[in-house]
Amino acid sequence: MTQKETMTSSLDQSxxxxxxxxRVLVLEAGRTERNYWSDLWAYRELFAILAWxxxxxQYKQTVIGVAWAVIRPLLxxxxxxxxxxxxxxxxxxxxxxxxxxxxxGMLPWFLFSTILSQAANSLVSNSNLIGKVYFxxxxxxxxxxxxxxxxxxxxxxxxLGLMVVLGFYxxxxxxxxxxxxxxxxxxxxxxxxxLASLNVRYRDFRFIVPFIVQFGMYVSPVGFASSVxxxxxxxxxxxxxxxxxxxxxxxCLLGGQANLYWPxxxxxxxxxxxxxWLGIRTFRATEKTFADLF
Amino acid sequence: MSSDTVIRxxxxxxxxxxxxxxxxxxxxxxxxxxxxxxxxLRGAGEMARGKAIVAGDELEEFWALKDVNFEIKRGEVVxxxxxxxxxxxxxxxxxxxxxxxxxxxVEIKGRVASLLEVGTGFHPELSGRENIFLNGAILGMxxxxxxxxxxxxxxxxxxxxxxxxxxxxxxxxxxxxxxxxVAAHLEPEILVVDEVLAVGDAEFQKKCLxxxxxxxxxxxxxxxxxxxxxxxKSLCKAGILMKHGAVAHTGEIQGVLDAYSKQLARSSTTTxxxxxxHVERLVVDFNGVPKIQIDLGxxxxxxGTYEVRAFLTAVSGTAVGxxxxxxxxxxxxxxxxxxxxxxLVLEMPNLAHDIYxxxxxxxxxQTHKVVSRLNLDEIDFAPPPLAxxxxxxxxxxxxxxxxxxxxxxxxx
Numbered sequence: 001m002t003q004k005e006t007m008t009s010s011l012d013q014s015x016x017x018x019x020x021x022x023r024v025l026v027l028e029a030g031r032t033e034r035n036y037w038s039d040l041w042a043y044r045e046l047f048a049i050l051a052w053x054x055x056x057x058q059y060k061q062t063v064i065g066v067a068w069a070v071i072r073p074l075l076x077x078x079x080x081x082x083x084x085x086x087x088x089x090x091x092x093x094x095x096x097x098x099x100x101x102x103x104x105g106m107l108p109w110f111l112f113s114t115i116l117s118q119a120a121n122s123l124v125s126n127s128n129l130i131g132k133v134y135f136x137x138x139x140x141x142x143x144x145x146x147x148x149x150x151x152x153x154x155x156x157x158x159x160l161g162l163m164v165v166l167g168f169y170x171x172x173x174x175x176x177x178x179x180x181x182x183x184x185x186x187x188x189x190x191x192x193x194x195l196a197s198l199n200v201r202y203r204d205f206r207f208i209v210p211f212i213v214q215f216g217m218y219v220s221p222v223g224f225a226s227s228v229x230x231x232x233x234x235x236x237x238x239x240x241x242x243x244x245x246x247x248x249x250x251x252c253l254l255g256g257q258a259n260l261y262w263p264x265x266x267x268x269x270x271x272x273x274x275x276x277w278l279g280i281r282t283f284r285a286t287e288k289t290f291a292d293l294f
Numbered sequence: 295m296s297s298d299t300v301i302r303x304x305x306x307x308x309x310x311x312x313x314x315x316x317x318x319x320x321x322x323x324x325x326x327x328x329x330x331x332x333x334x335l336r337g338a339g340e341m342a343r344g345k346a347i348v349a350g351d352e353l354e355e356f357w358a359l360k361d362v363n364f365e366i367k368r369g370e371v372v373x374x375x376x377x378x379x380x381x382x383x384x385x386x387x388x389x390x391x392x393x394x395x396x397x398x399x400v401e402i403k404g405r406v407a408s409l410l411e412v413g414t415g416f417h418p419e420l421s422g423r424e425n426i427f428l429n430g431a432i433l434g435m436x437x438x439x440x441x442x443x444x445x446x447x448x449x450x451x452x453x454x455x456x457x458x459x460x461x462x463x464x465x466x467x468x469x470x471x472x473x474x475x476v477a478a479h480l481e482p483e484i485l486v487v488d489e490v491l492a493v494g495d496a497e498f499q500k501k502c503l504x505x506x507x508x509x510x511x512x513x514x515x516x517x518x519x520x521x522x523x524x525x526x527k528s529l530c531k532a533g534i535l536m537k538h539g540a541v542a543h544t545g546e547i548q549g550v551l552d553a554y555s556k557q558l559a560r561s562s563t564t565t566x567x568x569x570x571x572h573v574e575r576l577v578v579d580f581n582g583v584p585k586i587q588i589d590l591g592x593x594x595x596x597x598g599t600y601e602v603r604a605f606l607t608a609v610s611g612t613a614v615g616x617x618x619x620x621x622x623x624x625x626x627x628x629x630x631x632x633x634x635x636x637x638l639v640l641e642m643p644n645l646a647h648d649i650y651x652x653x654x655x656x657x658x659x660q661t662h663k664v665v666s667r668l669n670l671d672e673i674d675f676a677p678p679p680l681a682x683x684x685x686x687x688x689x690x691x692x693x694x695x696x697x698x699x700x701x702x703x704x705x706x
Contacts, residue, residue: 027391027400049431053417060419132414133432134391134406202341288394291387292310 036284040136047139051146054118058147069154073110077103077162080223090224093250094257097166102223103159104253108180108245109222110155112188113213114148119192120209123200127294137287138280141196145185152181159253171255180248183272187241190275193283200286200293221246225258234264241275244268298368300403300484300515301389306362307397308384308539313353358384360539361398366517366532371510373526373547374519375554376536377672382519383488385536386410389517390486404483404515407434411488413473418462422453422472425461429476443479450505451475471498478505484515503529521609523551523649555649555674571654571668574635583643584677586652588670590636595666599626599659604640608693609649609672617641626659644694647676 023035033039059065077099084090085098092101119141123130126140163169199205220242221229229237237243244265250258359381366372374382387393389400390408415432416425426447430440440447448454451472453464461469487506503525510516510529520526526533526547533550535543535557543553575589601620607613617640620627640652650673656666 023403025391025402027388027395027402028398029394029396031394045437046431049428049437053420053428056424057417057419129415129432131392132410133408133434135432135434291393 036136040138043135043139046135047143050139050143054144054147055150058150066154069151070158073103073106073155073158076106080106084223088224090228093225093227093254095168096254096257097168100159100163100166100168101225101250101254101258103155103162104250105220105222105225105246107152107155107159107253108184108249109217109220109242111148111152111181111184112242112245113216114151115145115185115188116192116195117209117213118144118148119189120195120199120205123196123290124203124206124294131291131294137290138193138283141192141283142189145189145192148188149181149185169255170253173252173256177249177252180245180252183248183269184245186276187245187268187272190241190272190277190279193279194275197283197286197290200290216240216242225250226261227258234261235267238264238267239271241268241271244272299365300368301364301366301517302401303362303364303398304400305398306359306385306388306395306400307357308359308381308388308393309396310356310358311353312356357539359388359395362539362541364534364541364544366515368515369513370532371516371518371530373530373533373550374517374536375521375523375526375533375550376542377557380536381539382536383410384539386486386488386517386519402484405434406484406486407480407482408486409433409477409480409488410486412470412477416461416469416473419460421460422457422464425472426476429473430479433477433480434482435480447475447479450478450501467498474498474502478502478509481509481512482514484517485509486517488519489521523609527551555676571656571666573668573670576670576673578673578675580676580678583641584645584675585639585641586673586675588638588640588652588654590638590654590668591634593629593634593636593656593666595629595656595658597631598629600629600665601626601657601659602636602638603655603657604638605653605655606640606642607651607653609651612693614645614650614693620659621657642675645675645677646693648693649673650675 059068062068064071080102081099085092085102092098096104122141122144123137129135130137130140195205195209199209217223220240226234226237226243226247238261245268247258247260247265247268251260362381362385374385376382384393386408387410388395389402390406390410392408392410413425413429415429417428420428426444427437427440431437435443448457451468451474453468453472456464456468461472464472506516506518506529516529518526518529530547532545533543533547534541535550535554537557542557543550571590571594572592573588574591575587577587579585579587599620601618603619603621604617605613606615606617638654642650652670652673654668654670655664657663658665
């Protein structure tokens with residue numbers, strides 16, 4: 001049976017299949033799936049519904065609900081502006097108001113860090129599913145990152161509001177924003193997949209991930225512009241993939257007021273690609289044992 | 295693989311590494327510390343080598359499945375039976391791709407849907423309606439398919455009034471009914487079902503069995519694990535008997551059930567041990583009123599007044615009866631310190647041929663607490679046919695075989 005036929009048969013299961021035409025599935029120790037990616041595509045509806053579940057459940061049984069998605073970034077922005085902008089008197093990017101500059105950096109950082117922590121925990125929190133049903137396990141961490149995108153949209157609207165209030169408008173560069181959003185998601189997914197599969201084996205990572213996120217917020221240029229980093233250290237600084245992502249966002253949103261440091265950005269892209277490759281490899285190598293480890 | 299074989303297992307094995315607490319518990323603080331340090335070093339070492347951490351001091355390889363071979367043909371409904379821990383659930387997990395085999399191979403032709411639990415992935419905060427879609431998708435149905443069968447599912451579950459209530463507000467019965475209703479509308483080519491009928495009330499169980507019979511009748515291949523021998527017998531034509539992780543018997547269902555009964559009858563005298571209470575002799579006696587005679591040893595309770603109870607339960611979970619010495623209004627049974635052995639005779643009149651469980655409890659009459667308990671698993675009870683009959687009735691007719699009086703009057 002060809003891959004296309006497999007997909008149609010899973011879309012309409014009541015359709016009878018003619019014998020002798022079916023794909024034979026072989027289960028063996030250490031055997032890698034030949035149809036992994038088409039399988040993943042066939043399970044896209046499960047992906048959508050798990051993402052929808054996480055979004056629907058996110059703010060259930062909270063008093064102020066979605067307002068949390070507004071309050072969290074707003075307060076962080078105020079604190080960062082006061083600490084780094086007013087007290088430490090760090091420079092902003094070009095003529096952009098400090099709060100807008102901070103918010104433009106927080107936007108990708110929250111996206112990155114939420115995906116990292118949600119996805120890293122996703123396998124353990126969905127262990128009941130993994131122990132009872134088969135589906136490509138990659139669906140779980142990726143679906144959990146969709147929730148982060150919803151929070152991202154709320155924060156983005158907040159940023160637009162802030163820009164209107166402060167009278168600072170983005171220019172044509174904002175058209176490149178979707179590219180950088182995808183980059184932020186991929187940058188987070190790579191390490192998240194590694195952490196997620198490690199977390200199944202060693203629950204130590206449950207404690208390590210919040211630490212990475214907290215630490216990362218201070219080493220990444222969230223509260224300050226990356227231009228404050230000395231010129232000769234910028235390339236090394238860009239090994240942190242979040243640096244490239246945040247700089248890219250600022251370049252998009254601050255209307256070219258922030259100059260993109262190209263060698264550093266290119267390095268960040270390479271690091272993102274490497275972690276993504278490593279993440280998927282690690283994940284696929286261990287995913288068949290997940291059910292045995294819960 | 296021949297054209298009508300849909301599942302073929304060859305030399306299938308599944309290994310787990312399990313840990314034990316070592317027999318000698320640390321007595322001193324120093325021992326405890328050094329044991330902890332040893333465990334920490336081992337954990338760190340295993341992490342460095344990328345292996346999983348196993349709790350316990352002593353590790354052991356455990357083969358949950360070992361050299362399992364069988365073939366299943368298209369449209370067959372196969373019952374998988376065996377005692378607890380025989381490897382039935384592990385086998386289903388391997389077949390439904392939840393876990394990878396450690397040895398051997400399985401070839402599967404067609405789409406497998408597995409039902410190892412009712413309500414997998416149900417989210418308590420979501421409404422019944424939302425959970426139907428969620429659970430359906432998890433079991434492998436598409437949105438369009440669920441939407442098409444939605445009314446049928448709701449109808450089957452009988453919870454239409456509460457569709458928009460979060461399922462955390464449901465009674466456990468409603469929850470199970472809704473969950474099974476979704477599962478019952480799965481239409482895969484191969485359906486793998488673990489003991490899921492053990493939940494829900496009797497009427498709903500009957501409905502579920504009916505639905506499964508429909509599924510089986512549609513030419514789908516079904517693998518069915520159950521302890522309900524009545525259900526197995528009425529649903530399945532073929533069976534696989536598992537024992538210690540291997541296939542002990544396979545073939546036509548009646549033969550497999552007979553092999554199972556023989557296996558149980560041999561082993562029931564040796565099972566069960568809590569506290570020091572143990573079985574020294576167990577005889578199932580069919581002379582006169584059928585009864586079981588149990589000699590227990592190792593009764594270690596302080597001198598006092600006790601009640602001894604015996605609970606009789608069918609293997610399907612239905613409670614059949616209770617026997618008591620010292621209870622039900624009597625003043626209790628005096629047991630002195632040095633009495634260590636108990637002989638019990640439990641009469642089991644008018645019981646059908648089935649497998650039964652007997653639980654024996656010793657209760658302190660004053661505190662009303664159970665001080666000693668013993669489970670006798672799976673006693674095969676095969677009464678002889680009544681006078682003038684060729685064979686005894688079995689549990690598929692009901693557990694008892696009381697002849698109900700019926701009188702008939704002929705008139706002009």
